[in-house]
Amino acid sequence: MSKADFDQAAADVKNLSKKPSDDELLKLYGLFKQATVGDNNTSKPGMLDLKGKAKWEAWNKNKGTSQGDAQQQYISFVRQLQS
Template sequence: MAGTDFDKAVKDVGNLADDPGNDTKLRLYALYKQATVGDVEGKRPGFTNPVGRAKYDAWAALSGTPGDQAEADYVAEVSRLTGG
């Protein structure tokens, strides 16, 4: 997967006309983190941080996914959202 496709998709997310919804945003967040950082590390945030907890859980669900696969999935998801 060409990094340029991924970079373009990252920029395209910032230009979405419509809010894709929390589930989609969490999926994009998790795919981005998996592609750029790798498997989630650290402790899961506590119950007083529900947003951090949701992000952690979405990212943790992708543990073991290779970075290039996460990039490809991110690009495909953004392409679906932008109609491209």
């Protein structure tokens, strides 16, 4: 799978026939950030920032995953959501 496949999956996710659940959106976010940025090295948001904290934790779950592997997982997950 190539960068073009990843970019296509990132575009496709915006046109899914049904809106992903919050858990699915968090998984997509975490894989996307891991694939594009790498390991999360930002500080964890405060307790009152529930949305930011959830996104940070979703990204942090992928720590240690290579950017290439994260891209492949993202593409697979988007294709799963499309079916």
